[in-house]
Amino acid sequence: MSSTRRVSYEVQVGVIVAAGMAYVVGLGWAMANLSYDLWGALVAVPLIALVMVPLVARIFRSDRTIARVAYAGLALKLGGTIARYWVAFDAYGGAADSQDYHDRGRLLAAQIRDGSVGPWTIVPHGTGTDFIRNLTGSIYTVVGSSKLAGFLWFAALGYLGTLLCIKAATLFGRTFDGHRYAILCVISPTLVFWPSSIGKESWMMLCLGLTVFGAARLFTSGRIIRPLLWVAAGVAGAAFVRPHIAFIWVGAGVVGVLWSAIGSLAARSQGRAPAVFATVVGIGGLFVVGNAALRFLPSGTGDDSLADRITTAFDETLRRTSGGGSEFSPPGISSPLNYPGAILRTITRPLLFEANSISTLLPALETTALILLALVSIRRLARLPGLLRRSPFVVMHFLIIIVTALAYTTFSNLAILVRQRSLLMPSLLLLLAVQPRPQQRFGQPAAAPAAAASGTPTASPGRAR
Secondary structure, three states, rough: OHHHHHHHHHHHHHHHHHHHHHHHHHHHHHHHHHHHHHHHHHHHHHHHHHHHHHHHHHHOOOOOHHHHHHHHHHHHHHHHHHHHHHHHHHOOOOOHHHHHHHHHHHHHHHHHHOOOOOOOHOOOOOOOOOHHHHHHHHHHHHHOOOOHHHHHHHHHHHHHHHHHHHHHHOOOOEEHHHHHHHHHHHHHHHHHHHHOOOOOOHHHHHHHHHHHHHHHHHHHHHOHHHHHHHHHHHHHHHHHHHHHHHHHHHHHHHOOOOHHHHHHHHHOOOHHHHHHEEEHHHHHHHHHHHHHHHHHOOOOOOOOOHHHHHHHHHHHHHHOOOOOOOEOOOOOOOHHHHHHHHHHEEEEEEOOOOOOOOHHHHHHHHHHHHHHHHHHHHHOOOOOOOHHOOOOHHHHEEEEHHHHHHHOOOEEHHHHHHHHHHHHHHHHHOOOEEEEOOOOOOOOOOOOOOHOOOOOOOOOOOOOO
């Protein structure tokens, strides 16, 4: 037995030494034949692995199965990042926002290193595009200004946000199938590809993960201060880039708590008044969250009505997102009655019959796969009405989907829509990972309603049969 272990140990050492030698030789060849924008990634990959592998082990230390899925996701994310880089700088010829972020970030990093600007400049600041430029400069100051390496570091930030979303779901073992959700998030082409570049999507995905994880801890742990710090970090980070999205997240969480609390009261009450009040709160919450988001969108005058502001915001969004080779006609929105259909088309665009090129065929295939997955997950989706009455976490994600999709309804460029819709994917996949209601076997008593449909958290994620 000891000799077998010795041979196994020697084989492992040999593999490690051979891999190390191959890495050194490959790095030397790349430094001699490739630009720093490319060979810098060979330095970044092991550094990112040294950071991400221990993080994965710690985040999922209570569930090794999900940890293994997350490790596999790192490899998929690496492939998605390389594909994202190729599309941005080869297929599109560098006509991407990432090029601007890279150029400005490299300049800022050089200024910080030579002392042209104060050392406090390394702290990211500004809003919107300026924040991402400064964030890129801050990262480049520490790790170097290789373009592909920058993609990899931003992709790591986005992947960490996805991992935090998965961790949040595992805190609700009776409500969500954590293993199913982890697999869906890891293999989702949208999550593998879009939040994998120097840009806003990677940063916003990290902020979404922080916000969702903090909310889950707030709903399950009984603590307040530490979970709120997670939420505050996520919301503050998002507010620097897309403040209207940050307001949607906050509003969705607050409305979710109120709606679920009143819904639970209605379930215990014999009268209809609490149920009616819960419905009013839910509908009112949609308008409150939407109105808060619209405060950050353009309006004509300071005293516009809500309807005027919605119309103005939609018109301005249509103007900004029109043009390009993937332009389409968004659904018309003339009244709130058009909202459901417009939201549904925003979530399900493009379909297969709308694909006219490879770039539109790939997202169309993913959309079709999600629709088919929803059809075969009817038992899971059937639990949503009950969960919406009891689980603020489910309500929060549901509102994030509805209100964010409403904000995207007038996007007329498919590439922009699919890219920004990546922030909705964790919430959409979460609803498809709801635990199905256990089927009652013949001769067994029915399960207690509270155990069958509650959002009660557990210490570890359950598995669906």
